[in-house]
Amino acid sequence: MSDAALLAPGKREQTKVANRRAILDAAREVFAELGYEAATVRDIIRRTGLASGTFYNYFRSREEVFEALADDGAARFRPILRACWEASNTFEGYLRAAIQAYFDFMADEHENWLAGRPPGERHPHVRVKTPEIERVFLEVRGAFAQVMEAGGAPRVDADYLSAACIAVAREVGDKMMERRPIDTVGATDFAVKLILGGIPALPRLAP
């Protein structure tokens, strides 16, 4: 490798990054339009203008791009979530910031995921659990646990609670996306109040 390559990304490096990006973008579009099931590697690669063999220099399979895509979203969201945590000093503050951030993220991104899909939603809907998504889940659960530990909330089943919170955020978020205008503040208010109101009523864990 030449010295130049150590200083700035060479042509190679640029192309590599750009190609990977191009494939991910194309994949996002194709999955959105055709659904996971129907989308083929050929559909994806055709849209990039690259040759079919080139796909395999970047991903091992269609499944791998799909996961990379899901991972990508989670990976981009996780720092945001982390920032919410660091910026809040109350549990409510964290919860509200996190959910608001998630809904804003949805509003920004979901255009990608719903482009060209009929509202009646044909295609069965596929969801994967990637490492990055797992990490988001763990981050949320960790935050809850820490708050409970510190006495900022009653000690309840953190696993159920985080599952329930994520579920509420996801589904209320989906409903929110179906309405016009998109009202992330109203949806956040709803979700936060439901959860926050519910927590004190939850069965306590034995100390």
Next chain:
Amino acid sequence: MSDAALLAPGKREQTKVANRRAILDAAREVFAELGYEAATVRDIIRRTGLASGTFYNYFRSREEVFEALADDGAARFRPILRACWEASNTFEGYLRAAIQAYFDFMADEHENWLAGRPPGERHPHVRVKTPEIERVFLEVRGAFAQVMEAGGAPRVDADYLSAACIAVAREVGDKMMERRPIDTVGATDFAVKLILGGIPALPRLAP
């Protein structure tokens, strides 16, 4: 045609029903073992002992059986849900009965859906929206609306609320299924208390 034929279905009729059933049952097993993605029509039909062409006398594609299966589940659950509604005289009673029924239903059925799959496996999760499933949604939302109407609960966004409840039931249910022993009562208690506690805190609709 003999009188008997008017009273009892002919042999042909019987076989048709039996075959449809056989294909649905085989499909349930195959989807459970292989996952939706990997399952093929051949896998399904092989298990029934029927001829491959016979599959197409009953369903047009793998997707169609899958939907029939989901529809079937919802169709079997709906009367139960309805019975919960008719048997309860308080909102809390309904909610608890409904969620408990759902978790029991899950516990009964999920054997079918996860049989033989390694527990840690990251199987993509597929979900369809069939007419019967839609009706379950509507039933839940209708029940909420009716309770609010009657003054049995504060007037809140019924759409968000039903979405949130179903979401909580689904996700807490999934977590419940991962634990041993399966504790439907504990999970029900958690979900009901969360929702019931949260509702009074929700933003009210303008009257």
Next chain:
Amino acid sequence: MSDAALLAPGKREQTKVANRRAILDAAREVFAELGYEAATVRDIIRRTGLASGTFYNYFRSREEVFEALADDGAARFRPILRACWEASNTFEGYLRAAIQAYFDFMADEHENWLAGRPPGERHPHVRVKTPEIERVFLEVRGAFAQVMEAGGAPRVDADYLSAACIAVAREVGDKMMERRPIDTVGATDFAVKLILGGIPALPRLAP
């Protein structure tokens, strides 16, 4: 069989004839619309309203209906041809009558064969040689031979001649059918004059 059956066709017989006719008619339509290749027994039988099994009470295969259909046309045309022969006393008279009759027959029938076909004619075109068609050919050749025998025309290669006449009739007939208005008289005049003018020039057979 009852006496009645000997006097008039019974219900059975009526149905049998009617069903055969119905299948032939449906087949004609289907072959015309879809082309021989693409047409299936199911397409044909569906159009009759009969059950698929019933087809096999009348024909052994799709090929058999197709031939029956071709045969049918030839069988209906042959008596006409024969009548031309019997009614004419000159060679020219026969030839003209026969070709005119054929063109009239085409004009009557071809509606069936071209119904719904695009003029650009997709589908490869299939032609079979059935026994009845063979007989028409033999009839024509026989007529030529007889005329030559009787000295009414020079002795030439009857096989080539009848092939050529039939070919001319077929192709000029096809062109005729593409024009509007359909002018069977003009087409007949053309074909007859070409053949009649050509015959004297043909190489003679050794006596």
Next chain:
Amino acid sequence: MSDAALLAPGKREQTKVANRRAILDAAREVFAELGYEAATVRDIIRRTGLASGTFYNYFRSREEVFEALADDGAARFRPILRACWEASNTFEGYLRAAIQAYFDFMADEHENWLAGRPPGERHPHVRVKTPEIERVFLEVRGAFAQVMEAGGAPRVDADYLSAACIAVAREVGDKMMERRPIDTVGATDFAVKLILGGIPALPRLAP
């Protein structure tokens, strides 16, 4: 890309051409042996030694190869026809040269089309109209029109005439192929004399 590549096709290019040729050749054989109807894509590809998928890199269907084959024949014959035209200075000369050339072409090629089929067999005869075949038609009609224009023949219906000539050539040619030995000269003589003798008798077009 090296300079050489500009001069000679790369190896890839060569294989592509060779494969296309191989498929066409195999198709010709298979159609000849099995008939159009019975021949399958598998039969064709098996004979090439290529993989089944490869077929679809070159043709979309069995029908498409068939048409390509017919087109190919016409494409190879058309320059011959053109040469006949350019070499002749009389109408008779052209007609005779063209028909002789066609019969020779048939005699050369028909081995391919009938190889291995029992002679008496009633094989359905399939015919397509491809662009190249259309051009042969137009070429013939154009030649006739030009001769008439120049006063080398009476002004008659060029459409009917070219249809009739081609028909005679085809059918007399087929008969010729059934005889042994194959006598292209005799058949040519027959066809030419019939047509040439017939033309002066044809109804004239209004000037």
Next chain:
DNA sequence: AATGAATGAGAATTCATTCAT
């Protein structure tokens, strides 16, 4: 004789992946 569901061989076709260029 009519029915129409079952049959199952086998055709068409796709598509992820490889690999020579």
Next chain:
DNA sequence: AATGAATGAATTCTCATTCAT
């Protein structure tokens, strides 16, 4: 690293035909 044709296993699905009712 890019290319894109070849591969061939695998899958879907059709359809003529049978046969119990």
